Amino acid sequence: MAENHKWNENGDHLVLFMDIMGFKDRVTRMEHQDLLNKMIEFKEKNDRLKPLLQDKNGELLRMVQFSDSIIIASLDDSKSALNRIVKAGVVLMQNALETGFALKGAITKGPLTFDSELGIYFGLPLVDAYLLEEELKFYGVAFHHSVEELIQQYKERPLIRGGREQYLPVSEYQIHLKSGRSLHFCILYHKLTRLLAKGDYSVTLNRHLKLFSRTVSGSPKIYIDNTRNFLEDAHD
Structure with missing residues (x-):
């Protein structure tokens, strides 16, 4: 059955909000052209997103980037949308670190x-995503509680495409927050290869x-240490 590639005006949507860490510091410390070159490199790597954003039948996800913020929204709140927006999160996390x-x-999820x-x-959902992102003290993507029911539905009855079960790299983990640690669902962006196939990408x-880590000191290194722990300990 073909997917309905239309924006659901009256329903809920999944929203991925991403923040580029230390961007303001780079703006003040780096030469403008050097930072621009870095942004262009990141944007070119994000060509990997194109099959997730659009297919021959039209748009699949909507995306906007301004300054240090990236927003991706799904057309609805289906399991297919969840699978797609999670993979978009994987691509962004991998491309950024590289x-x-x-x-x-x-x-998050909502109107x-x-x-x-x-x-x-x-x-x-934009407000909820921003507030949760602000709490994180590691490099990764966490899920707001508004998405947990949809994740459970996916886990119980995974999406099937071409007769194959679509792996969803999502699991619960005691993530690091500014106020401590708490169990949240999060994206296992180290469990998909660059081709978005199931595999271990943590070494890279x-x-x-x-x-x-060689470019920062102080509190940013805490984020790096927490991220290393996440890549080592977070499994499906």
Whole structure:
């Protein structure tokens, strides 16, 4: 059965909000052209997102990036949308670390207005995603409680495409927050390869984390240590 590639005006949507860490510091410390080159490199790597954003029948996800923020929204709140937006999160996390950026973010669910032509983006899930992202103290993507029921539905009855079960790299983990640690569902972005096939990509990501660690001191290293622990301990 073909998917309905239409924006659900009256229903809920999944929202992925991502923040580029330390961006303001880079703006003040780096030469403008050097930072621009880094942003262009990141954007070019994000060509991997294209099959997730659109197919021959039209749009699948909506995306906007401004300054240090990235927002991706699904057309509805289906299991197919969950699978797609999680993979988009995997691509962004992998691409960022490989470019020398660090991201953290959150996925939420709820009513949303996402109008690219008018430049209007607002809704409760955006607020929820921003607030949860602010609490994270590791480089990764956590899920708001509004998405937990949909995750459980996916786990119980996985999405099937082409006769094959679609692996969802999502699991619960005691994530690091600014106020302590708490069990949340999060994206296992180290459990998919660059081709978005199931596999272990943690060795490559750890190598980029090590390089990134040489460029910072103080509290950013805590984020790196927490991320290393996540890559080692978080499993499905």
